[in-house]
Amino acid sequence: MMDIIITVLTSGATTTAVIALYRHFLSRNIESYKNELLYDLQRKVHDFQLYSNKKHExxxxxxxxxxxxxxxxxxxxxxxxxxxxxxxxxxxxxxxxxxxxxxxxxxxxxxxxxxxxxxxxxxxxxxxxxxxxxxxxxxxxxxxxxxxxxxxxxxxxxxxxxxxxxxxxxxxxxxxxxxxxxxxxxxxxxxxxxxxxxxxxxxxxxxxxxxxxxxxxxxxxxxxxxxxx
CATH class of the missing domain: 1.20.120 (Four Helix Bundle (Hemerythrin (Met), subunit A))
Structure with missing residues (x-):
């Protein structure tokens, strides 16, 4: 009986740890993706401004x-x-x-x-x-x-x-x-x-x-x- 309780408790603790770890990496990936999108947007805006200025010229x-x-x-x-x-x-x-x-x-x-x-x-x-x-x-x-x-x-x-x-x-x-x-x-x-x-x-x-x-x-x-x- 005691073995079953230990197994359940251990399994629950492991699941919680895995979920926490998953959320941590997911958060990092989302933040990285947001930074990539922001960089790409800034680059495109910069390119567009260069093109716009050149077009006027x-x-x-x-x-x-x-x-x-x-x-x-x-x-x-x-x-x-x-x-x-x-x-x-x-x-x-x-x-x-x-x-x-x-x-x-x-x-x-x-x-x-x-x-x-x-x-x-x-x-x-x-x-x-x-x-x-x-x-x-x-x-x-x-x-x-x-x-x-x-x-x-x-x-x-x-x-x-x-x-x-x-x-x-x-x-x-x-x-x-x-x-x-x-x-x-x-x-x-x-x-x-x-x-x-x-x-x-x-x-x-x-x-x-x-x-x-x-x-x-x-x-x-x-x-x-x-x-x-």
Missing amino acids: IYAEIYKQLYLCNNEIKLVTAIYKQFEYYINYTQKELEDFLNERKVLQIEKDEIKRLFSTDKGKMAEKIHDIIGRDKFLEVEKLRIKTYQFTCETLIYQSEEVDSLCDKITDNQAEILKVFNKYKVSPNKKQTLDCVETLNVELDGLIKDLQRAMQNELSIGYYGNESKRGT
Whole structure:
């Protein structure tokens, strides 16, 4: 009888000890799991903040580059409007122009000769030189801007990516059309087309500004663009 009582008491004591030990380890595991969750959450919040800050920075740079490129395109496509101004160049203004720009000597000689013989052709020659140099500068800027929008796709939403795509396509089309101006049989039609494209470009830039502002103000971080380069 005594053996049975001892066995029962011992069994009860053992069970209590096991339960206490189990609770101890369970508590430790829960605490460890909570710490892991907290660490993971803090890491994700930190990563998100880094991404958020970088997204703000990238959007500002994308908009700045596209906007500046637009302005340069407008300037180069408005060069034809300065034609009459070149005709009225004084000899000093002509000398200053030739000294400031990288003009081939053969072109300098021809322009100086035309100054005395035919100012209309002189103005046309100056127009061609300025247009040629400016066009190459703007084309380089356009390509650089397009490359930047491609390199930052990971930060762009689908809407922003779509607008960037339309803007860069529009910029390329404007320069392509304007490049045909000199040889175009209908110069007015060419310039009208350029003007229409410029108006569309202004609208797209405003759409991009609104889209970026909306996203950054509400913290939009949905699926980023998958556009290829």
